[in-house]
Amino acid sequence: MEIIAEKTEEGVIERRVDLVVGGDIVPGIHWLPEGASAPHPTVIIGHGGTQHKRAPNVLGLARKLVRRCGYGVVALDAPGHGERMTDEQRQAQAELLSRRQGARLAPLSEERIRSMIGAATRAESEWKALLHDLGTNPDWADGPFGYWGVSMGTAFGMPFVAGEPQIAAAVFGLGALRKANGAQRAVAARITIPVLFLLQWDDELMDREAGLALWDALGSREKTLHINPGPHVGIPLFERDDVISFYRRHLES
Amino acid sequence: MEIIAEKTEEGVIERRVDLVVGGDIVPGIHWLPEGASAPHPTVIIGHGGTQHKRAPNVLGLARKLVRRCGYGVVALDAPGHGERMTDEQRQAQAELLSRRQGARLAPLSEERIRSMIGAATRAESEWKALLHDLGTNPDWADGPFGYWGVSMGTAFGMPFVAGEPQIAAAVFGLGALRKANGAQRAVAARITIPVLFLLQWDDELMDREAGLALWDALGSREKTLHINPGPHVGIPLFERDDVISFYRRHLES
Numbered sequence: 123m124e125i126i127a128e129k130t131e132e133g134v135i136e137r138r139v140d141l142v143v144g145g146d147i148v149p150g151i152h153w154l155p156e157g158a159s160a161p162h163p164t165v166i167i168g169h170g171g172t173q174h175k176r177a178p179n180v181l182g183l184a185r186k187l188v189r190r191c192g193y194g195v196v197a198l199d200a201p202g203h204g205e206r207m208t209d210e211q212r213q214a215q216a217e218l219l220s221r222r223q224g225a226r227l228a229p230l231s232e233e234r235i236r237s238m239i240g241a242a243t244r245a246e247s248e249w250k251a252l253l254h255d256l257g258t259n260p261d262w263a264d265g266p267f268g269y270w271g272v273s274m275g276t277a278f279g280m281p282f283v284a285g286e287p288q289i290a291a292a293v294f295g296l297g298a299l300r301k302a303n304g305a306q307r308a309v310a311a312r313i314t315i316p317v318l319f320l321l322q323w324d325d326e327l328m329d330r331e332a333g334l335a336l337w338d339a340l341g342s343r344e345k346t347l348h349i350n351p352g353p354h355v356g357i358p359l360f361e362r363d364d365v366i367s368f369y370r371r372h373l374e375s
Numbered sequence: 376m377e378i379i380a381e382k383t384e385e386g387v388i389e390r391r392v393d394l395v396v397g398g399d400i401v402p403g404i405h406w407l408p409e410g411a412s413a414p415h416p417t418v419i420i421g422h423g424g425t426q427h428k429r430a431p432n433v434l435g436l437a438r439k440l441v442r443r444c445g446y447g448v449v450a451l452d453a454p455g456h457g458e459r460m461t462d463e464q465r466q467a468q469a470e471l472l473s474r475r476q477g478a479r480l481a482p483l484s485e486e487r488i489r490s491m492i493g494a495a496t497r498a499e500s501e502w503k504a505l506l507h508d509l510g511t512n513p514d515w516a517d518g519p520f521g522y523w524g525v526s527m528g529t530a531f532g533m534p535f536v537a538g539e540p541q542i543a544a545a546v547f548g549l550g551a552l553r554k555a556n557g558a559q560r561a562v563a564a565r566i567t568i569p570v571l572f573l574l575q576w577d578d579e580l581m582d583r584e585a586g587l588a589l590w591d592a593l594g595s596r597e598k599t600l601h602i603n604p605g606p607h608v609g610i611p612l613f614e615r616d617d618v619i620s621f622y623r624r625h626l627e628s
Contacts, residue, residue, distance in 0.1 A: 323591070323600075337602075343604070345603075345604065346602070346603050346611075347576075347600075347603075348601055349600040350598075350599050351596070360620070360624055363620040364620060367616040
């Protein structure tokens with residue numbers, strides 16, 4: 123992991139980092155508390171679709187976890203997102219976002235879902251490389267590790283968390299169990315760490331029943347589901363307080 | 376409100392109080408932080424069926440709210456509960472509880488539900504009298520007020536909260552919207568304050584769908600549903616942390 127740039131703002135060190143994974147450069151950000159002494163827990167944030175490593179909700183959550191809890195936080199640009207978008211992807215996303223102006227999000231196409239599953243495999247290997255790199259320097263992080271990712275962050279994050287014993291607690295949400303998808307159900311069943319799962323009751327992308335079913339399919343003994351009214355992009359900010367309580371229970375002791 | 380006895384234990388003043396409501400003596404407990412200066416928020420706890428004003432979960436929550444938040448807390452014996460049980464009721468409850476040994480709770484009978492609705496009306500007038508009495512002494516409580524009650528505490532508490540503008544935030548749960556019960560739906564719709572609603576996914580007394588429907592029927596703009604795996608009596612203790620975050624958002628400012 124190479125440190126590209128660093129700045130400190132109101133107690134939060136923010137480092138632009140580059141990972142090299144399978145020949146690709148994966149840009150990320152590593153937030154750390156100013157003057158921190160290791161060890162401290164670190165949370166990996168998986169951003170949502172069309173978002174990136176420094177999208178406002180990622181940045182807001184990262185700063186809160188650093189300032190309130192003294193944790194480290196890392197976010198990478200997912201494949202095809204942020205600095206990793208091709209001009210074609212950038213154009214397609216601009217069109218998608220302009221169509222969304224003032225409108226509710228349209229359901230995902232089957233093609234988009236298939237493409238995301240492919241990208242999830244790459245994201246998984248990138249997060250594994252991230253954990254490896256973080257472990258090479260005790261000032262960076264030596265665990266325990268948490269995961270936070272909703273929507274695409276859940277689609278990509280569940281396979282990663284299911285196969286990664288270093289993750290001790292995970293926040294998922296805005297996801298749905300796709301019908302007749304035995305692989306997705308099997309992944310959920312393999313997750314046995316404590317999970318906080320966030321759903322939006324009026325989510326225009328995810329079916330309510332399928333959202334409940336995905337939470338229900340998790341293998342975890344401790345798994346709490348929080349549901350709020352409102353659309354896909356609209357998890358209330360106060361849920362961050364409960365996220366912090368959740369990480370405090372499971373990443374500190 | 377007459378103070379019958381008082382003791383102080385680890386920072387918590389515990390006062391046995393008697394209210395006189397419509398000729399009945401209603402025994403209650405008022406917990407206060409030692410050395411507290413008014414004003415401070417006060418939470419009214421409505422206990423569950425077969426429980427009483429000092430049942431272990433009531434006492435545990437009360438002490439936590441006093442110690443962690445500096446709130447006052449009040450719990451009354453509901454009609455037919457605690458010190459207000461007749462010998463006949465005591466006998467029936469002992470039989471009920473002995474049948475429950477090691478077994479899951481049996482569903483409530485229609486007769487039991489009708490009897491509870493009658494008792495709810497009395498409980499409502501008793502809590503209103505409690506709010507009045509608390510208001511007569513600024514050292515006791517002058518608001519804001521919160522409510523906490525699950526199971527019977529929700530069945531009794533919803534009509535009370537719907538008609539009582541002094542309650543600023545309420546925790547409900549382990550309840551269900553009974554089919555073709557327009558009155559219950561209307562009560563839920565009249566509740567517009569922030570609500571935290573706790574359900575148990577494997578509740579043997581309440582149907583899942585009916586539990587979701589009761590939360591859905593609430594008129595509140597802010598209403599968060601927390602669901603955990605497990606039976607009716609089994610809300611995880613960590614939910615108390617989220618209850619505290621919820622009250623802090625709405626009873627302090």
